[in-house]
Every structure is written in C-alpha cells, then in structure tokens.
Amino acid sequence: MTTTRGLEGVVATTSSVSSIIDDTLTYAGYNIDDLAENASFEEVVYLLWHRKLPTKDQLAEIKKELAENAEIPQEVVDHFKSYDLKSVHPMAALRTAVSLLGLFDSEADVMDPEANYRKAIRLQAKLPTIVSAFARIRKGLEPIKPKSDASLAANFLYTLTGEEPSSVAVEAFNKALVLHADHELNASTFTARVCVATLSDVYSGVTAAIGALKGPLHGGANEAVMKMLKEIGDVDNVESYVHEKFARKEKIMGFGHRVYRQGDPRAKHLKEMSEKLTNLTGEPKWFEISTKIEEVVTSEKSIPPNVDFYSASMYHSLGIDHDLFTPIFAVSRVSGWLAHILEQYENNRLIRPRADYTGPDMQKYVPIEQRG
Numbered sequence: 001m002t003t004t005r006g007l008e009g010v011v012a013t014t015s016s017v018s019s020i021i022d023d024t025l026t027y028a029g030y031n032i033d034d035l036a037e038n039a040s041f042e043e044v045v046y047l048l049w050h051r052k053l054p055t056k057d058q059l060a061e062i063k064k065e066l067a068e069n070a071e072i073p074q075e076v077v078d079h080f081k082s083y084d085l086k087s088v089h090p091m092a093a094l095r096t097a098v099s100l101l102g103l104f105d106s107e108a109d110v111m112d113p114e115a116n117y118r119k120a121i122r123l124q125a126k127l128p129t130i131v132s133a134f135a136r137i138r139k140g141l142e143p144i145k146p147k148s149d150a151s152l153a154a155n156f157l158y159t160l161t162g163e164e165p166s167s168v169a170v171e172a173f174n175k176a177l178v179l180h181a182d183h184e185l186n187a188s189t190f191t192a193r194v195c196v197a198t199l200s201d202v203y204s205g206v207t208a209a210i211g212a213l214k215g216p217l218h219g220g221a222n223e224a225v226m227k228m229l230k231e232i233g234d235v236d237n238v239e240s241y242v243h244e245k246f247a248r249k250e251k252i253m254g255f256g257h258r259v260y261r262q263g264d265p266r267a268k269h270l271k272e273m274s275e276k277l278t279n280l281t282g283e284p285k286w287f288e289i290s291t292k293i294e295e296v297v298t299s300e301k302s303i304p305p306n307v308d309f310y311s312a313s314m315y316h317s318l319g320i321d322h323d324l325f326t327p328i329f330a331v332s333r334v335s336g337w338l339a340h341i342l343e344q345y346e347n348n349r350l351i352r353p354r355a356d357y358t359g360p361d362m363q364k365y366v367p368i369e370q371r372g
Ligand SMILES: CC(=O)SCCNC(=O)CCNC(=O)[C@H](O)C(C)(C)COP(=O)(O)OP(=O)(O)OC[C@H]1O[C@@H](n2cnc3c(N)ncnc32)[C@H](O)[C@@H]1OP(=O)(O)O
Pocket: 006, 216, 217, 218, 219, 221, 250, 251, 252, 253, 254, 255, 256, 257, 258, 259, 301, 303, 306, 307, 308
C-alpha cells in the first residue's frame, strides 16, 4: 500500500461544480475573476447548483425562495438565549444550530432529489440569519427579521447591525461571498461528501462540514489573521514578528495553499477591497501591515497569501466582530457544500479509503491479573 500524507495529489472524485487547473479557479466553467466582478451571490448559488447561470426569471425565483426561507425557528433563537454565549465560539454555535435546525425540518430524512433541493434552499437561506441572530443575542440584542426584498449580502449586514448597509459595504460583502462560495475538494467539502456518501442526510453533511471549516488550517485562518494583525499592531513590527515566527518554525496565518503554487486567484480581489475599505474607514494601517507581511513572507519564503489573508482586514473594515469571520465563510461556502452534497447523492458510492497499519505486531491477549 502507498500512502500520501494528507491525501496530497489524490484525486478522490469527479465533480462538475468547480475546478482549479493551473492556478485558475472556475465555478462550472466560469472564471472566478469574471464572477467576482459581475455576479451576485444568488447567481453564483444558482450556478453552483445547476451548472449554468440563471435567466432573469430563474434568478428572481431563487431569490424569492431564499428570502421566503430566511427566518429561523424560534427554538433556535431560544436555544441561543439559553446559555452563556460569551464563552462560546460562533463556529461551535453555528455547528450546533444547524444540527438543531434539522430537528425542525419534517423533510430532514426524506431522500429524494426534490426534497434535498428544498433543504438546500432552506439551509442557504437560514445560515446567514443564524449567524446574525447569534451575534446579536450575545450582545443582549434581539435578532432582526430578514427583509423579503433584500439581497443575501444586504440582508446579512442589515440583520447583523440593524442598520441599512451602505452600497459600498453591500458590494464588497457580495464579492466576498462570491469569492468564498466553492473550492473544489477542500477539507470541509470533502468532509461533507464523506458524510453524505453514507446516505446520511443534508443537515448531517453541512454540520460535519462546519466542523471541518472551523479549524485554523482551513476557514479558521481568517480570524487568526486578524489576531496576528492586532498582535503586530504597527507596520514597523512586521519584520521582527515574521522572523520570530520563521525561527520558531510556526506558520504565518493566511499564507500557503495545498493546491495553488503561484498564488490564490481570489486574494487579489480581497486585497483590492481591503485597500479600499481600510482607507474609507480611516484605518489604512491594517492594509499597510498586511502588505508588509506579504512582502516579507513572499520575499523570504515564496509562499503567497491565500483567500483568508486580506479577507481579515476587509471584514474588520466592515465593522464585523473578528470571531464572525469564519461563520461568514460558512454563510458563503454552504452554497458549495450543498452543490457537492447534491452531486454526491446523484452518483453515490461510499467513500472508504484504507489506512497503512503501523501499530504493534500480532499480540496475544493477556488476562488483566497477569499484566505487568
Ligand atoms: C480557505 C483555506 O483553507 S486557505 C488555507 C488557510 N490556512 C492557513 O492560512 C494556515 C496557514 N497555512 C498552512 O498551514 C498551510 O499552507 C496549508 C494548511 C494551507 C497547506 O498545507 P500543506 O499543503 O499541508 O503544506 P505544509 O503544511 O506541509 O507546508 C509545506 C511547507 O511550506 C511551509 N508553509 C506552508 N504554509 C506556511 C505558512 N503559512 N507559513 C510558513 N510556512 C508555511 C511549511 O512549513 C512547510 O515547510 P517545510 O517543507 O520546510 O517543512
């Protein structure tokens, strides 16, 4: 048996959802650069689930379905109110809330394509509401009902703050959602596929995926980047900070990627938005510290920034709490998880690789009284 650490280079499935070829990312054949500049997040959701861009009517229909399903059960709100949220990471709360949500869906275990599509709509619609409800309840505020006529990006910002978001904020947030929506067989998507390949249900698949996204080597890196920027505090401290990290053989969060070699094509869009928004909010230092880190890391290690690096300063500039960065990633990525879950069901086979055993040789059972 041959083993590949971390399954590097292993092709584990076919998929028509998204591709990374020669450092170019496409969703169903559309280049991410094109989508980032032009598409609404709802169009991207439709694209990922149908592998074609929607017509006007189709877009109106999916927007209507998402808006109609955005409210969350009172039980989820009551659940959040029932414990001390200050000591809970929002990703843990989201993971639990999605699992809980499944208990209130009478179709949770109905295994036909139409029912699974309806669950996909419900999950995509409700995830943003769960995240903003959590964020408000932990501050002692009441959750806000999503509007029926707002885009998902605008509604998220509105239900988070209770204020009408600026068009600049909505445009930037929409673009961030588009850029995070899918990414071939990343760890959380793979987790979702492994889970539902047992013919488990959609809620289980998404709950499992949230657990995988939470880790700092994956989605959790965006929060870790902001922590690093705050620790550094000033552009003059960047070089010594990075050198100390390198000396201790520690990783710089928001850099490196398993698949990209020349760089993550999403990073440049987030960098552009970070520059614009940090200037607009009068806090250019977060962008300056970030670009200095990029300069030092790339010149000394040739490791380019990934999607999580500039999203941190960008979300910070939108006034978003730092521990909500990864839940926001989930609000977008659930679209990709759902596309992959539906694709897995279409042509399912159990995912069950092998392990190369490295434990003790055959042992003889020794009764407990005779063990030394
Ligand atoms: C949405 C996303 O999930 S994007 C990724 C988000 N994660 C991060 O930003 C965390 C920081 N980055 C990392 O930990 C890694 O680059 C990963 C997890 C993204 C990819 O990991 P892998 O493909 O397994 O690469 P691996 O960890 O084996 O690193 C290969 C080499 O590059 C180095 N390296 C990789 N990333 C970094 C980094 N961010 N900082 C410093 N060195 C790094 C490793 O130390 C290793 O060096 P060595 O060969 O001298 O020991």
